[in-house]
Each structure stands twice: as C-alpha cells, then as structure tokens.
Amino acid sequence: MAKFSAIHALGDKETLVRSQEGAPVRIELAEFGSLVQLFAKKGKEGAVMKKLGFKTEAGKGASEKGITYLPLAPGQWLVVADRKKGPAFGEELAKAVKGIGHVSEQSASRIRIRISGENARDLMARGCRLDLHASASGAGFTAQTVMAQVGVTIYQKSNKPEYDLYVYSGFARSFWHWLTHTAEQFGYEVV
C-alpha cells in the first residue's frame, strides 16, 4: 500500500487528532500528493518559470491549480502538488525542464502542518523569528527559517493568518512536540 500521508513521520493519525470546540488554534495535518525540489540551471530561472507556467519572486510563492511553487533560493523551488501522487509528478516536471533544469524527488522528505485560528500568529511568534504581521507578510508569503531549532519552510496562501509549515520528516516528532506543547496555552485542536 502506497503511503503519501503527511503524517507518516508523526505516527498514527488517530492518536494525533484532538477536537476542541471553537479552539483558538487549529492544527491541520495537511497531506499533499507530491513534493519536489526544482532547479533551474544558471540563468534559466525565467525559462523554467515560463515553461511550467508559474511566476514567483523572492519571498513570494504562487499557487495555481492545486500546485504550489515555493521559491527557496535563486533558481530553486519546492513544488507541491496537492493531489497528484507519486514519483510520476516529479518525472513529468523533469521531462518538462530537461535542458534548463532538474528535479529532485522529495515527497517523503517533509510533512506539512497547517496552522490557523484566532491565535495562529501568536503561536507562530513563540518560535518564528520572522515578522508575520499583516504589514510584513500576506498572500504568497514564503520563507525558509528555523523554528524550535528545526528548519521549516513557511507559506501563507492568503492574507489570512494561516500558515503552511513544511518540516523535515526526521525532525517531525520533535517539532510536533514543541508545537502542541506551546499551543496548550491557547487551547488547540488537531484535524
């Protein structure tokens, strides 16, 4: 049985889920289909974007048709497909950028956690050194940073204070422990 679950590194989903009516923090185990790291060869950044039909800039990602492009560095992206599963997604991309870029399959390397709710930003502030105030972030906000000593990639899809955190699989449990422990002061639910 194939497994693409976002929670693979955290253990059984049933043991993680927790409900609380109207909780000010909501933590979602946001599964995805595929995730790859996309590279443009030097000077081919524009060509790659054009070829794949997306547009990002430093610190600002884009979501189109269930695919999210998160700029990591010059000529580097994480590309996340919400539904398309398995290595096929990466292989298709690789084919598409042949000669101008490369693709590294990374679907298993990270899990995705979505944080929302009234106190989402307060919770983030307990670990995130970046300014997530509306005047500094907002729709498309993408950043790689360190929270609780773990490298995370943050993506804010809309202007709402809702954050997708991509966390390395090996660190997932440690990060989860910190996150839920810290969220207790607000009250939280896990879905």
Place this chain on the structure above:
Amino acid sequence: MSAHRLKNGGILINRSKPVNFTFDGKSYQGFEGDTLASALLANGVTLMGRSFKYHRPRGCLSAGSEEPNAIVEMRSGARREPNTRATIAELYEGLEAKSQNRFPSLAFDVQSVNQLLSPFLTAGFYYKTFMWPASFWEPIYEKIIRRSAGLGRAAVEPDPDTYEHSHDHCDVLVVGGGPAGLAAALSAAKSGGRVILAEEQMAFGGMVSPTDMIDGKPADAWVVETLTKLEGMKNVTIMPRTTVFGYYDHNVMAALERVSDHVKEPEDGMPRQRLWTLRAKEVVLACGSHERAMTFDNNDKPGVMLNNAVRTFVEKFGVSPGKKIVIVTTNDDAYRTAEILLDAGVKIAVIADARAELSDAASRIKARGVEIDLGTIPRQANGGKRVKSLTLQTLDGNVTRTFGCDCVAMAGGYSPDVHLASQTGVAPVWDDALKGFVPPAPIRAERSAGASKGSFDLAACLEEGHAAGLEAAGAAGFEAKAGTAPSAEAIANGPIAAIWRCAGNGKAFVDFQNDVTAKDITLAEQEGFVSVEHAKRYTTLGMATDQGKTSNVTGIGILAEARGEPIPDVGTTRFRPPYSPVAIGAFAGHERGYEFQPVRRTAMHACGEKLGAVFVEAGQWLRPQYYPKPNEGVMEAIYRESKQVRETAGICDVSSLGKIEIFGDDAGEFLNRLYINGWKLLKPGKARYGLMLREDGFVFDDGTTSRLADDHFFMTTTTANAARVLSHMEHASQVLWPDLDVQFCSATEQWCGVAVAGPNARKILEKAFGKALDMSEEALPFMGVQTFEWNGTTARIFRISFSGELAYEVNVPWTYGEEMWNALWDAGQDHGLIPYGTEALSVLRIEKGHVAGNELDGRTTAADMGLGRMMSSKKPFIGQKLAGREGMIADDREQLVGLKLIEGAERLRGGAHLFEDADDANRENDLGWITSVCDSPQLGCWIGLGYLKGGVEAYAGKTLYAVNPLFGEAPAVEVVSPHFFDPKGERLNG
C-alpha cells in the same frame, strides 16, 4: 489590620481582598495589590534580610526594582528561588517567603559576629590574608568564605516550571510606562506605527503621584485613561510585568515577561516566564530614575530608606513605614514626601536639608509647622534592629542634635536611569546641575525621554515623552500626527546639593548589599585602585544583585573626592545587561533537559523499537545501537550480532547517512575538485568510495557516491559531517566555481536506507523484491547501482560493503521505510537474518580496517590512513596543495595500523597509548594511540585500530604495549595490517 496600614490611600491595593502569606514561617495578611515589602511593612515587619559580608540586619531601602536589601527566598522545594526582591514581588494567596543569608534566624544571626571582625574585613582583605599556612586555603578558609557568602539558596531539584521564547517586531518600542513612556506611546501610536509599550511593574504610571494633575485630572486617573486609549488601538501592544533588560546589536531588545510570578503556580499550559526578542526600528527609553541614599554611619539600619520609597509606600500601598519620620535631603523632592506624609497624618520629626537656603518647596512645608534644619546632614543612625533615632551634624562635621524616630527618609538626589542607553557601549555624561549622569548621544535608533534623560519635572517628562514618540514614529517612516502633549503644571525645583558622604567614624554604607562602605572606597584609592573599574573590583561596589542602581553614583562621587578630581574624569563603570537579573531558565526556554536539541528519528525507528533495539545518540539522530536478547548483556549482544552477520545475514538501519543529490553537466568535474580521487570516468550505474580533504589538507569526510546518469550523482556522507559537507559544497559551487553547471540539495530525509550484509544477503533481497530487481552479478556487480520500481515507488540499490561481506544498501522514500524493513525482515526469516546495530557495524568495519569517526579526527592525512595513493596527481582538488607541507608528509607521522591483544588485560581500550617498553612510557617516547577496539569474533581476540609512528612497515609482527594509566593496565599487543579479516576481499562476492 496593623497600625502601619493607613486608613486611607493606597491606589494599588484592594482593601476588600485580603491575602494571606507567610514570612519565615509566620502568617501575615496583606491586600491584593501589595508587594511583599509593603505587606510586611504594613504588618510592622521592618527586618527583611541580612547583608552579604557583615550579616547586618536590613530592611527595605526602596520600593522598587532597585532594591539591594530586602531580598528573600520565595516559594519552596523545587520552586525555591533565591534573592527575590520583596519590593517587587506581588503578593498572592499562600505566598511563602523566607529571609536569607542568616543562621539560625533573621533576628539572631550568628555570623553577625563578622561585624566584630569588621575592622579587618575591609576592601581587599582577602587578598592580603588567608595565605598562612598555604595548605589551609581550600580545605578551611575557602570553605568558610564560600559558606558565609552567597545570599539565598537555589533549589536542588529540576525547575518544574516551563519557560518560552517569543518574538515580535515593531516600529517604536517604548520602554517604561511612567508619564514619559505613556505620552511617548500615545503620540507614536497616533502616527500609525506599530508600537510596543513595556513596563516592568504590574502597574503603569511610574513615579507619578495621585496628587499630580495631568490634563486637569488626577494623574492616576490620567494613567488609566491613557492606557485604555492605547489598549483600544490595534497598532499598540501593551506589555505589563515586562522588563526590557538588554539592548543588543541592531536595535534588538530582550525583554522578560513575568507571566506567572504573581500567582502561586503557573496555570495549565502557561509558562512561568516568557523571553521576548523585540526587533524595533526605533526605541524610546523612558526608564525613569533611581533615588540615591545618603552615606552616613549606620545608614543601613532597618527603617532607614529612600525618600521616594516612603512616599510610594504611603501613596500606592497605604502603608506608613514609620510613625515618626526624619527626612534628610539634598534637594526639593523631600518636600513632596513631606507633604504627602503630613496629608496622611504621619509625624515628621525634622527635615535636615543640606542646602544653605530655604527653597520654595521647603518654605511651604515649613509653613505647615515642620522643623527644617538647613545646612544640616545626617551623622549617624542609632538603634538595634530598627532605627530609633538619628543624629544630625553640620556640613563641617559638628554634631548638632539627635531626633527620635522609627523611620528615616533619605533624599540623596536622583540618578537618571541610563542603564539601557549605556548598554550600547557608550558612556553616560555627567550633568553637574543635576548631579547625575545623563544618557550619551545615541549611537542607535533610540532616544531617551523623561527622568531617564534627566528631566525631573512632570510637565517636562510629558512633553519630552510626547516629542520622543513623534520623533521615533517619524524616524520609522510614519507621518507625525502632531497633537499636543499631555500637560501638567511646571514646577521649578530648587538646586541639588552634592553630598557624597557625611562625616563619621563608623560604617557608612554606599553599596548596601555588598557591604561596601565609604571607607572601603577611599582605602582602595589609597592602595592604587584609582580607576573606577579597579575600585569597583577591589571593593565590589555595584556588583551585587542591584548592580549599584542606588549606589554607583555616590561611590563615584566619593572616589572623585579621594582622587581630588572632578566626577567626569572618574566616569562610570561599564553598564552591562541585564537591566535587572533574569532567570536562567528563561533564556533556555523550551530547550532544556531532553528538549535541549531536537531528536531526529529515522523512518524505521519503530521497526528497531519493535525488535528491542537499544538506541544511541548519533549527533541529533537516534540509531539502534544493539538488539539484546532477553538476559543478554551488551557485549554478548554485540558479539553475537557481528558474528551472525558473517555467518548468515544482518540488516542495519543506515538512514542517518548524509545524502546529497547532485545534478548538472559539470557534476563530474565538481566531484573531481571535491574528492581526492577521480570521478569523471565513473560510469552511470556505478558507485565509488571517495575521500574529501579540507583546504588545509587534512581528511574531512568520506563516503560512497554513485553516478545515476551522466548529469546526476548521488553522494553519501558520514552521519556526523552531513551538514558540513553540504555547506562545503555550497561554498565550492557558489563562491569558488560559480561557472560550473551543478545543482544539488540534501536528500537525507527523502531516502531512508538499510544495509543487508552477509552471505545470504542476495537471497534475502531476491525474495523480498522478487522480479522487480535483477540481482545477477552482471546486472549488479560489486559497486554497482540500480534503480527499480518496488511497491509503487522508486527504490535504489547499491552493492557496497562496509562490513566486507556480500552486502547491499537499499534506499526507498522515507514513507516506505517501515514497509521495506518489514519486507526484508520477512524475507530473511528463512535465511538467518538478524538486525544489527551501530556497535556490530563498528566491529565489522574494524575487522576490515575501514576508518570511521574515531579515525577521522581532523588531524589525519589521507596518507596517515593508508590512502595516500588515492590522491590523484592528474587533477587539482581541494586540500591538495597544503597536504604537501613538510610536517604533513613527514616520516614520523603516525600511520593507521591494526593491533591484536596478546595478553596483559581482558580487553583493549580506545585511548591507550602505544609504547615499546611499558615500563619506560612517557610523552617523549610515545608512539601512538588506539582509536577503535572490538572483541572480534573472527580473530577470536580483542583487536583495534590505531595510529602508530612508523606504521605497519616499521612494526609489523612486533609487540608493543597499549599503556593505559587511567585504567592501570598496559597489555601487550601485536602490530598487524589494519585489514585483519579477508584482506583480499573475497567475501564481497558471497
């Protein structure tokens, strides 16, 4: 309640909410809103602590954060916390406090005999004595000194409370919620920027008095109104109970929020304290000022306190610290206190004013019938554990009269609080009119306002605060929305007299907590400790928990007099964070105990757990170390595992190895430059062992790297160096050779891996993967690599061997780790498959003479490891040139050798040194050392790897001694080739 609680007044207390607490085991009652100090005073308790050196009885000196004397142990058991200032500890139901630094009790302290010795215990006493006899220092003198020093007792159990960190950013950070700070926050907020207002105390308003009028309202009402306004603004964050304690580079400020210190125990999920990192575009420092004590004999008697402390206790807490009070002063602020005392019906015995002329403020009080002695200063306080009277003198030292009293209020003048402003490293500046140091010209995006800038008049504080807020917001890019400053009546204060010490023969304290007297300071100067920094260190002035907030300026004044130089020539000592002491736990936050560092778990962690693995830390990773059977000891388990692998087969989780995926047309060239050996000719589908050097020519890392396609390589690194290798490569590609077409990223957590090793390895894999994989010698020869589809995913198999057996490493995506393990496990049941851990892995590689972390200690060359010939001469690579330095190719370098235990000990040990003669072993004839050892099932004895001068060449077959003085042994060992087992590598083929 007690007679010390006044009938009226006390804007901070709630008289309808009594609160019970204990001090030294005795029960008392105070009110909600009280501090421990105000509640004790209300109960008539003035004796609150003992001093550091002489164990003199002490009451509270202040009513705030600057308190040197009234420091107590709070709470008990694992929550016991030493040195808490009673003057800012908020009262809560059930509060427990104890006095400290006394034995057996506060009232009767045996060590107060130190006072009898006090003629000898002056500054510098320790340095001149305790030297005879020499052997007495540690066992006797030092023990006594340590025990009698040190104030309170820390808990000895782990702190049960939690701490956390939090981050914020703002346009304007206002430090201090007094009138200046409130005005600043308001004007800054109105211009639209993000404003944070932090106030150390539970209550805002700072030093304003309810009798002050602001904007035509009583000041306390104005404070509430202003706070309400600020709370209603979305761009403002108000942080009470939050001390901004450190001003770090680039306008980053650290603040401590005391989230739960005002309750008995933190509520569920709440931390005890929160450490804030605040990144401010602009800062307004409105920290107020600290009053100075006056320096006269016995000025430390309980009941002698700062003038504004007396006022604060009366106005804010409705407590009168005395029934009959003497006020001694150098300035007009005393008369504000006098007025409030008179209004509260408290008797003033006399006011001794050092100045020659009656100021306006003084005449108003005189008109109310209070005796004012001009040109008069205190001589000495009298009494036992509480002041009973105060003797006065003229400025030239003639004793005048003695007044009975139970409290003395000292108004020695105010020192602007320049702590944060000076933490940036610039020295504050002396202001002679003010008789105090004021903030230096800012070198950061900050400005001071109000009393902390040296403006002591309320109207000026408000105006300055308002202007500072506007300026800060403007500098942060927000348009100033003018408006007017809150207004108050301007009051012209009279001059301030500079009286640093009053004549006397006894002990006149400058630094109360550390028992530093005026004489200590002059003695230091006499002995050559002329620099203010020398005097500080010799006398310990300003080094106590209060960091000299009330005493430093006085001490500097006394030193200046002794040097015969003006104060600016003396200067201040250096200001350092924290502004006030901060719990160590708060800095650590979540990162303590087991959470000190995150744990990295491999995909197959649970598989190991299920099979009973004992895990070991490998950096941040947890790896199965060995898998003991019931009743099996460690050594037996390791022995069994390493033996069994060579007999049947074993499976080992190797997921923690660093993995890097490399793409690009120049990937081969890139590797050529990184590794000492050649890579360009490596064919797709093949793997190769590689060794990297640092630029200085020493070995950096090793691993197996495979070519998956012409422009695609897959590198592995050691677990320990994974991150460093990635950084090294990023340097190479971004900085050194940007023109190479190469792209790469870590794939460590995309792929998990197992090694399957042993004669049955092939059979097991065949069974597990079936047709998905062609395992034939042709399809998968030694050092061959294949990608195959398995179970709906892509897997990679590498025929490489660390153990020297027929072995394969299989990688699948992290999500498939458990399934792969289980598939192999099931397939291996008929083939004697066992799990093995890092220990057996180590045995197997030692038997083969493969190097690992212990041999790669950053000081070895490739040649030392016997891999000198791997260094290509056909191409340049990192480290090539410097590896050729004479000392790095010298003949006397230690070389990797194998060692076999012959006799003389039960086992070999890593870290033993090698000698020809065990009886003549010293550093000069030391030949080398042992790096790794194991009990080898194949050799039937303990073997080890080590580095030896001359290497195998010089010592093959010879006997040396593994001298290990730490363990009292020196077994004989035989020097052999490090390739102990199967040196020809025949077993690689199964």
Place this chain on the structure above:
Amino acid sequence: MHRINCPWCGLRDEAEFQYQGDATVVRPEPDASEEEFFRYAYIRDNPKGWHTEWWHHTGGCRQWVKVVRNTLTHEIHATGGPHDDLPLPEGDK
C-alpha cells in the same frame, strides 16, 4: 543581535546564519604555489573596523552572503551575493 540583510530572504536574525570568515581572501588558481595556498588558508588581516566576510544563510536560502560589517561596532554597511563587489564605506578602511 545582528540582523543581516540576505539578498534573497531579506532582513534575518544572526541565528539563522553560520559565520564563515574573511571574504577578502581569494582562493588561488590550482597551479599556484603552496605558499599562496598557505596565505589563503591562514593569513588574515583581522581588521578592527570594516570587515568583508561570509555569512552562510543555512537557516534560510542556504546562499553564501557577503557582508561588510564593522568589527568594532557590529554595524553592517552592505550585504550582497558572493560575486558582488561591496566597497567599504567612504573614508574608512
């Protein structure tokens, strides 16, 4: 705490970076002498004042960032990519 303007990520905390030393030394060409490599690896100007140096943004984009920083005041004058030419402030060395 240093706040370093990563050309890619923007202003970030020091804690996200790994310091990597003097950025003014240039790796010699492969055929340079041992002496030249020695100077590259070991000899440092170690100025008191403006220093051009590497900060590797390991907690962010993983780019090597060149930074002109004052070793006495910790002030940062400029940041850039590895091959940007970042002059020192006028009048200072």
Place this chain on the structure above:
Amino acid sequence: MKYSALSVLKQGLTGHKGWKRMWRDPAPKAEYDVIIIGGGGHGLATAYYLAKEHGITNVAVIEKGWIGGGNVGRNTTIIRSNYMHAPNTHFYEKSMKLWEGLEQDFNFNAMISQRGIVNLFHSDAQRDGYVRRGNAMRLAGVDADIVSPEELKEMVPILDFDNSRFPIQGGLMQRRGGTVRHDAVAWGYARGADSRGVDIIQNCEVKDIIIEGGAVVGVETTKGKIMAKKVGMAVAGNTSQVAKMAGIELPIESHVLQAFVSEGIKPLIDTVVTFGAGHFYISQSDKGGLVFGGDLDGYNSYAQRGNLPMMEHVMAGGMAIMPAIGRVRLLRHWGGIMDMSFDGSPFICKTGVDKLYLNGGWCYGGFKATPASGWCFAHTIAKDAPHKLNEAFTIERFREGRMIDEKGVGPSPWIQ
C-alpha cells in the same frame, strides 16, 4: 610592603591608614631594557619573571587602559592542564605547578582553588577521546582520572541523569584543576613586578613599533616615544593590530567570547563542570555567583560584547544538564576579545623582527597559562631564544604543517 598576619592585624587596628599603593604610577622613562606591551595577566607576569628570574628590572609594562582590564579581568577563571598534545600538556602543567606555589611566591592571595574540573562525556567515542587525552596527561606526569556517573552524582548532585538529551556516561577529571580569583592575578603580578622596580604605565597606548635595521628599538605611545632594547607583545585580543605595527602577519582572528555570572547563591556547585557536547561550562565563585560560559559568538569582533543567540544557547546548555539552575538569575554578562589562532594553540616566540617577541594566540584558554606564559616569555626575551617548553609555539608551524590542533577543526578559528 609585605602582607603578613601581623601587618593585617596592625592595619586593622589603626584604620588601615598605612597600606601603601600596590603599584606606583610612574612617568615613562626615556629608555628601558625591555618594554612589554600589554598590562594583562601575561604582560605583568612576564615583567615579574624578567625581574625575579632573570634580574632584568629596567622594564616597563605599557597598558592602554587600566591593568587587568582585558581578558585577565573578564575570564571564567578556570585553570587546568588537561591537554592532549605534548607541547600543550607540558606547558600547561608548568603553569599548574607555578599556580600551586604562586601565592607564597608573590605574597598575595589569588584564591587559587584546586576544586577539580570534570569534562563530561556522553558517548563511547567521546570517552575514547578523553581516555586518549587523560592518558597523555598521565604519561606527562599530570593527574587525570575517568570518573563514573555514580562518582559524578556524588560530586555534582544537581546533574540530571534522568532526562538529559545526551545521557552523561562519565567524565575526565583533573582534580588539581580549579579556579583562581582572576583580578588578583593581575594585581599580584603587578605588585610583585612593581616592588622589583618594574614601571607599570597605565593609560598609555602603543601606537607604533619602531624598527631600525631589522631590529626593534622602541615604541611610539600616546605618552610619547619610549625606547627599548627589546620589546615583547602580550596584547591578547589585539595581537593582530599590534603585530601589524611591526609588519607581522599572523594566522589570528579576533573573536568575542561571552561570560555570565548569576546572582550570589549559597554553595551549589563545588567543581568546575564542562559539558562540551552542549557548549557549556560552569563553576561557582567564592562570592556565590555561578560563573559560566560557552562557545564564541562566532564572528570577528573587537566589541567586548556578544549577542542573544549565544546567550540562549549557553543557558540552554546549562538547563540541559542542570535543570535546577532554572530559577537562579543571570546577573551580568559581558564579552572579551579572543586572539583565536588557526589551530587553537598559542605563540610564544621570536618574530621576523630582531628583539621583538610575540606572546599571543591564547584563544579562550590563556588565563590558566598566565604563570607559565610569563615565565616562558621572560625566558625567551632574556635569552633571545625559546625555552624547551615553548619551542613548539612558533609562527612558522603553520607554514610547516605542524599545527597543534587540540580540537581537530582546522583553520576555522570561529569554531576552534
């Protein structure tokens, strides 16, 4: 004036009026036999031993600020001789021996406290490394022991063995290691040197080194030109700056190291404990403050102050192994400028300039070296040749590839 039980008693009874200055405040002479640049521990000790051991008393110590205001006055006061490489083991052991007799030698109580130092280990590999080092010490006649967790529990009861991220497996102990009252070292040497005729000149910064015909002849200072037959540099964090005055280039970077002291508390920790894996070490001062520190902040700096990330990391290290200190409060923290050499070991040597001598590269470990450093440097200056104990501490060792790298991290001084 000599300190004795009698003098202390007499002065106590006569109001301390008779205590003399511990060192004079002389104006610089036109010329000295030897000028030592830097009135830190090493400079003052060098002057002391030049006078005491070599009879060279026409000596000036030139200090830009107040003596002892550099690293000797801001270090965490740990002394030990637990080094692995032979040149270091022998050198630091010489220092330890000198510490052991120092107070009687210079008649000043520097509170040398041999309370022991233990380096914790958490893995077999770490243990093997420490065993190798401990054996190297024993083979050089230095005391060393491996202690078990049980012994550690006894010695340091607040160590956490139950919930620690890196379980404590034992430690390498040097019982003769310990702490010294740092300021007193500077003062004691200054007083000892002064009483033998050495001029200690404070508030005088050396701005240039005057060289004629390949040999040093004097220095240019803020108090004017001062000539000298020989000049020794002992300026710690400023080594590169001063050496540059003589055109000497060095493998040194200046880095900031922070130190921390807590509020005074009753005795809690009796030994020096170092937790290398967590970058934390701690002892308790006689005054009661917990004195602790960790790693370099990790960037070049001359600012004598560090930043929050390292502070948080250091205290996390403390809370990792001693969670009982959580409620003890940090009182003050500061920084010092380390002359980080590119192998972590020092220089005590001649330079390319005749009669100009170098003492530097002490990194964060030069306090313990103070007596031996002064002793060896004095020898090197007096004889114009190194003593056997410091002959390996040359500048050339890097060029020759004979680094003395205790940590094995190579030429990245910020992680040395």
